[in-house]
Amino acid sequence: MTDTPHLGLPTLAAAQAQKHVTHNEALHRLDALVMLAVADRDLAAPPAAPAEGDRYLVPTGAAGGFAGRAGQIAHYVDGGWDFYAPRPGWLCWVADEGVLLAWTGAAWRPVVETGLTGAALQNLGMLGVGTTADAGNPFAVKLNNALWAARGVGEGGDGSLRYKLNKESAAGTLSLLMQTAWSGRAEIGLAGDDDLRFKVSPDGAAWFDALRIDRASGRVFFPATGGPREVLTADREYFVRTDGSDTNVGALNSPGGAFRTFQCAVDVVRETLDLAGRAVTIRAGNAGVFGGVTVRGPLVGARGPDALALIGDTTDPTRVVMQTADATSVMRGEDGAQFTASGFKLTSMAGVLIDAARFSSVMVQGPMDFGATGPAGDHLFARRMSYLGISGAYTISGGGRNHYRAANNSIVSAQSVTVTAIGTPAFSQAVIGLTAIAELILTPATFAGSINGPQYIIDANSVLIAPGTVLPGSSPGALATGGQIA
Numbered sequence: 001m002t003d004t005p006h007l008g009l010p011t012l013a014a015a016q017a018q019k020h021v022t023h024n025e026a027l028h029r030l031d032a033l034v035m036l037a038v039a040d041r042d043l044a045a046p047p048a049a050p051a052e053g054d055r056y057l058v059p060t061g062a063a064g065g066f067a068g069r070a071g072q073i074a075h076y077v078d079g080g081w082d083f084y085a086p087r088p089g090w091l092c093w094v095a096d097e098g099v100l101l102a103w104t105g106a107a108w109r110p111v112v113e114t115g116l117t118g119a120a121l122q123n124l125g126m127l128g129v130g131t132t133a134d135a136g137n138p139f140a141v142k143l144n145n146a147l148w149a150a151r152g153v154g155e156g157g158d159g160s161l162r163y164k165l166n167k168e169s170a171a172g173t174l175s176l177l178m179q180t181a182w183s184g185r186a187e188i189g190l191a192g193d194d195d196l197r198f199k200v201s202p203d204g205a206a207w208f209d210a211l212r213i214d215r216a217s218g219r220v221f222f223p224a225t226g227g228p229r230e231v232l233t234a235d236r237e238y239f240v241r242t243d244g245s246d247t248n249v250g251a252l253n254s255p256g257g258a259f260r261t262f263q264c265a266v267d268v269v270r271e272t273l274d275l276a277g278r279a280v281t282i283r284a285g286n287a288g289v290f291g292g293v294t295v296r297g298p299l300v301g302a303r304g305p306d307a308l309a310l311i312g313d314t315t316d317p318t319r320v321v322m323q324t325a326d327a328t329s330v331m332r333g334e335d336g337a338q339f340t341a342s343g344f345k346l347t348s349m350a351g352v353l354i355d356a357a358r359f360s361s362v363m364v365q366g367p368m369d370f371g372a373t374g375p376a377g378d379h380l381f382a383r384r385m386s387y388l389g390i391s392g393a394y395t396i397s398g399g400g401r402n403h404y405r406a407a408n409n410s411i412v413s414a415q416s417v418t419v420t421a422i423g424t425p426a427f428s429q430a431v432i433g434l435t436a437i438a439e440l441i442l443t444p445a446t447f448a449g450s451i452n453g454p455q456y457i458i459d460a461n462s463v464l465i466a467p468g469t470v471l472p473g474s475s476p477g478a479l480a481t482g483g484q485i486a
Contacts, residue, residue, distance in 0.1 A: 041094050057092065130142035196215070198210045221272065244258035266294075279309065306363075326348075332356075334357045335357075337362075341364055347372055352381045366392045369397055396421045407435045409437050412439070415443050424452055425451055430457040443469065444467075453473055454473055458480070461484075
């Protein structure tokens, strides 16, 4: 008599006596193994009162009638236990757990864990765990706890776990969105660019950037509050070079240590520092051409305009050029900003060279060179209740609309200055333009060289205070609507 190769069913031999015995044995095996389902897989010993046909998987370490049968299928039939050794690939449903197992050749494992049906789980269109997936959420999970654990070295892993998420381009969004009642309240991730952002929302509609980490430099910004900030305990110096990078920290005068733009350096001071009464100097580290800079608002912890100094080359300002290629101001303070500047040559296609606007205070100290700007651009302009102070000696090497201009309750003060004109710079409106209750103080000022254009246009109750000063210009000025010269 021989058995079948897979289920081990006894076959009938020719002229065999009592064929029913062999046939019934085969039926018992078929009944036990075909469509295999067991009641349990973790009984440490046979149950006390098994029913006819009961089946169990014998666990490791079982005792009593299950001793020595680990991994086998126990079948209760005709008042006794039959045991069948599984073969690789056999499947078994465990009723009390609702899990489908497969025999690997060494152990019973859940089918998904074994990978025996891995091909069927590739490229699934949808997968729902505890809920129903749909087109909008093709992978949906509804549960109370989730665990991700690293595969240990003893399990064939390296003990580490890295959870990877990827978006197609920087303009896309890759984020973790946290909701209440299906309405967004917080979001962490890369939203619209590659900076890491932490956002919050009171209603799912309005969102606030609470924290942003710059992808290039690692600097941390707090857009909503401006803090917390580094509190200075000593004066600070930053460097800007034409061969620097705005991803640097700015602390060293080298290509790998300096910023590329003055604007980046100013933004770092404005957004990340509490000056605590200390001073910050932003200095050009080499000669070259730089873009313009705007200082917005008062600096945290600043005490007067000397708290921030922008310095080019105070020996030869023409070596450090700051310029704009449009109507943008070259050097601008706005909304209460305060700073000093020296050692630059300033030029523009059409913008104001130094612009103090909206309650700002800008001090020009030491040598400067005011180059050309467009016919609608001014050299020194204070407006909207701002103050612009000039001291020391400087040069005018190009023209514009006005050299000095003040408007809207603002003051330009150029006391004890020595001004040298190079070539013959021309001003299309006047050298001095004052309007809307503005004031220019020239007491005294010395001008050398030739300057073309009317000396002044003063109106709207504005005043020029210039006793003892010979006013520059190639033609007389004009007073109108309450304009005065004191």
